[in-house]
Each structure stands twice: as C-alpha cells, then as structure tokens.
Amino acid sequence: MPAEHRGDFPVAPGPTPPVGRFLQLLIATVARVAVDRLSGRVRVQALHHITAAGRVIHPPGYLGQIEGAAVMGLGMTLTEDMPTDDGRYRFDNLDQYLIPTLQDAPEQRVDVLDDTPADADYPVRGVGELGIEAVAPAIVAAIEAACGVRVRHLPVDPDRLLAALRDTEHPV
Secondary structure (H helix, E strand, O other): OOOOOOOOOOEOOOOOOOOOEOOOOEEEEEEEEEEOOOOOOEEEEEEEEEEEOEOOOOHHHHHHHHHHHHHHHHHHHHOOOOOEEOOEEOOOOOOOOOOOOHHHOOEEEEEEOOOOOOOOOOOEOOOOOHHHOOHHHHHHHHHHHHHOOOOOOOOOOHHHHHHHHHHHHOOO
C-alpha cells in the first residue's frame, strides 16, 4: 500500500518567498596546528567553534555533536583515505584506513550564538553533524598560516606537504 507525505520547509519571511532557509545552521571554526617540518605530519592542537544553530535545549548533547563531528572532520582532513583504481578499492581490508582516536582529538571550545526570538515558531533545530563542516577549511588555513603552503588535496599527505615546503623554502 503506497504512503503519501507532504511537507513544507519554512522560509524566512520576506516580500518574495522563498527568501531563504529559515532554519539555517551556521558554524565557523578556527584551528591551531603544529606542522613537523621533518616528517610532514600535522597535529591539530585546538579547535574553536562558533555556532549559530537555534536554541540549545541540552548543552551536553549539543557539545557532543559539535565536538564529535569535528573529530570526524579531523579524520577526513588528515588521515582517512580510500584510494581507488578504476572504481575498485586498492586495499581489500580496512587496516590502512586510519581514523582519529581519542589521542588525536584536540582541545575544543564551542561558543554558541543564540539570538533566537522568544516567540520564534521554530526555536529548536537539529544540530546534527554541523561540527564537521568547517574543520577541513580551518585546518588547511592553519597549515598555510603556519608554513606558507596551501593544501589543495585531502587528506593532507605528509610527503606532498614536505615537497611543497621544500619548494617554498628553496625555489627552483
């Protein structure tokens, strides 16, 4: 038996609907990194997130979502890679798929901006994996600030980073 569902996503009030998504979630992240110029390894020392995602009703859950998703973003940026050849994975198991552990998780700070009006129709939003969105750009920007190399490929490859460092220190 088929089921039918209809829904409408609220948009911001304005003269010509739809003006934009009313339940938008925003995040900005800043990273502090250490770049080892001998090995090419990058260690994220701290992440600072500024979020605007509606009213927070359960602070521990909110922080857990932001911080946990940020660690996912850390893995995507620095270690997680599944290379393929002609659409097939190069490796037949996951022993070379490196994900961050608790040891890799940096210090994190989360500041919440909440200017949700008291009479808002939709004051509570699902924060979901918002914390992952700005991590890679923040780490890449921090690497560039630390050593002058703009990373253009993820995950950050230590050998590629070392080669780029050599090119910037000793231009040919």
